Amino acid sequence: MEGAWEIAFVLFQVWLSIVVGLIVLPAMFGVSLGFTDIYIRVLVKTLEWATLRIQRGQKEQPTLPSQSANGIIEKDDGSMEEEIGELRRSHPKNLVGGDFTMCDAFYFCKKGIENIVEDQVTQRFTSEELASWNLLTRTNNNFRYISVRLTIIWGLGVFIRYCILLPLRITLAVIGLSWLVIGTTIVGLLPSSNAKNWLSDLVHITCYRICARGLSATIRYHNKENRPKKGGICVANHTSPIDIVILANDGCYAMVGQVHGGLMGVIQRSMVLSCPHVWFERSEMKDRHAVAKRLKDHIADKTKLPILIFPEGTCINNTSVMMFKKGSFEIGRTIYPVAIKYDPQFGDAFWNSAKYNIVSYLLRMMTSWAIVCNVWYLPPMTRQDGEDAVQFANRVKSAIAHQGGLVDLSWDGGLKREKVKESLKEEQQKMYSSMIVAICACGDGSLIKKA
Amino acid sequence: MGSTSSTLLKIPNVEVLMQETGFSPAHMIRLHDRFKALDKEGRGHLCPQDFGAIKELAMNPIGDRIIGAFFCPGKETVDFHTFVKILAHFRPVDKNRPKEPNSPEPINSRSNKLRFAFQLYDQDKDGKISRDELLKVLQAMLGMQVTEEQLESIADRTIQEADLDRDDAISFEEFRKVSPEILHSRCFIKV
Numbered sequence: 316m317e318g319a320w321e322i323a324f325v326l327f328q329v330w331l332s333i334v335v336g337l338i339v340l341p342a343m344f345g346v347s348l349g350f351t352d353i354y355i356r357v358l359v360k361t362l363e364w365a366t367l368r369i370q371r372g373q374k375e376q377p378t379l380p381s382q383s384a385n386g387i388i389e390k391d392d393g394s395m396e397e398e399i400g401e402l403r404r405s406h407p408k409n410l411v412g413g414d415f416t417m418c419d420a421f422y423f424c425k426k427g428i429e430n431i432v433e434d435q436v437t438q439r440f441t442s443e444e445l446a447s448w449n450l451l452t453r454t455n456n457n458f459r460y461i462s463v464r465l466t467i468i469w470g471l472g473v474f475i476r477y478c479i480l481l482p483l484r485i486t487l488a489v490i491g492l493s494w495l496v497i498g499t500t501i502v503g504l505l506p507s508s509n510a511k512n513w514l515s516d517l518v519h520i521t522c523y524r525i526c527a528r529g530l531s532a533t534i535r536y537h538n539k540e541n542r543p544k545k546g547g548i549c550v551a552n553h554t555s556p557i558d559i560v561i562l563a564n565d566g567c568y569a570m571v572g573q574v575h576g577g578l579m580g581v582i583q584r585s586m587v588l589s590c591p592h593v594w595f596e597r598s599e600m601k602d603r604h605a606v607a608k609r610l611k612d613h614i615a616d617k618t619k620l621p622i623l624i625f626p627e628g629t630c631i632n633n634t635s636v637m638m639f640k641k642g643s644f645e646i647g648r649t650i651y652p653v654a655i656k657y658d659p660q661f662g663d664a665f666w667n668s669a670k671y672n673i674v675s676y677l678l679r680m681m682t683s684w685a686i687v688c689n690v691w692y693l694p695p696m697t698r699q700d701g702e703d704a705v706q707f708a709n710r711v712k713s714a715i716a717h718q719g720g721l722v723d724l725s726w727d728g729g730l731k732r733e734k735v736k737e738s739l740k741e742e743q744q745k746m747y748s749s750m751i752v753a754i755c756a757c758g759d760g761s762l763i764k765k766a
Numbered sequence: 767m768g769s770t771s772s773t774l775l776k777i778p779n780v781e782v783l784m785q786e787t788g789f790s791p792a793h794m795i796r797l798h799d800r801f802k803a804l805d806k807e808g809r810g811h812l813c814p815q816d817f818g819a820i821k822e823l824a825m826n827p828i829g830d831r832i833i834g835a836f837f838c839p840g841k842e843t844v845d846f847h848t849f850v851k852i853l854a855h856f857r858p859v860d861k862n863r864p865k866e867p868n869s870p871e872p873i874n875s876r877s878n879k880l881r882f883a884f885q886l887y888d889q890d891k892d893g894k895i896s897r898d899e900l901l902k903v904l905q906a907m908l909g910m911q912v913t914e915e916q917l918e919s920i921a922d923r924t925i926q927e928a929d930l931d932r933d934d935a936i937s938f939e940e941f942r943k944v945s946p947e948i949l950h951s952r953c954f955i956k957v
Contacts, residue, residue: 416924416944421883423907424832424886427823427829428832428853431853432853434821436820437803574939692920735824735825737822740824740825740829740909741909743826744827744908748909751908
């Protein structure tokens, strides 16, 4: 019995040193030994083969419907005016004037039914559908049994992901986070100086690099010349908490967020020791002016790192960008927009906080194939004269959506949890009433037909 | 790994449903997925709040009525069967269907589409749209944008134009006469 424990211990030590030697140390120095690249290449080839095999299998059984990633609605993209106009023009009495007709209701009815079958907002809060299966059980949507070989590859994939990659990744994550806490605490003991800042940056970046390896993350950074500078604000679209790891792999940022308890709180407190981050108490968050002031003070100090903010306020599924909250854009400094786009083929990075808590989410991340994403640094933007915060926010949002190939929506991400505001319904009513020509704002309430 | 045909079989009475509604297997699966997605608590049926969660529908001035159309009077839940049957109204009309004298009218006929629209107005289901019912719909569609008097004028004029038998209400036949031809070709579910 003793012997078995000793052997296990020795094996564990060997394994740990391999991990540290081959993964952690190179990661800290930003050197890649190429394992991840090889892994990704093998993965891509396998998935391509799997896709072809599935397509061939589907062709051989034509009775089965193939997956259509498109909706089932054939939408007319006409505006309210166009569609109601068309309904009226084909009226038996051939009305041209634009009076109210009973069939106007049919326009709203049609829109309503369309939205019941498929709507633009709800689908953004669930994971993106894949056009072809990527051999993960969780994305299996009606992909039927095709061949023995495919099943074997799938089984092999399960084994590799859960028995080899998962323990490895958990080890790396633990090492990375412990290093962050210990490293920042040590650096915090030093007096303020340039050396301290440099060391703090080093500790942060090495920790994030280890964490990135812990997710098998392959990140491609584009336009590095536009990287956020000190005293600026970096805004990005939000898909998951991993966004922070992705961005911090290539630069140092001051994080903004709520103070948490537990493990998260420990990490937050130690990070603050080595360089200033902006952590808010829950009570402070309600006071918008206090929040704005703290952020302003931070960026006014040119020695402090650029702040990282996610203006959507919640995680969206990486197919679209939702409304940016104007708070960050009122502070009035240079904004450095960043677009992050994950490749869903290798692993779905979206955190559906309604379905999974943070631990289940991280476990899912660690049992995916890999995280592959592209990061684009966009040229800095500033608020122009005559532009208010909301317009500026929309401008930045469009730029990010355009670069990342995401749909630009003006819906509020807060709709994930809240109800639609009455004002939106009123807007619809206003639009419709403007089409009823017979109405005019006469004080006496009489109807006067406009010419 | 799941199979498409087994997913189809999970839907109870799917063959009958497909025949009654004319939806293809792909559409049935799609609608079933949507039904399950709306049924967040997995109860197997939908209640009005599940529909209310669709943001774009909540913004629709007559959204409440459309939701109400799914629920039979007195019932608080709608199962998948009913869900699909009601959506079947909005399938495009089958122009090439042979007219068999004894077969029931298809759900997506022009007549049934009109009846659906008619029932949005006729909430008490007495077969006529009274002046009050018309006013309520106008109120919903126009909200605070117009005054009471303007609403009443519009209602009066509409009834005047459509009401042929002078009973101060609009029957289904009268409604049909003032509805445009294009109504039946306003299909929006891909064939």
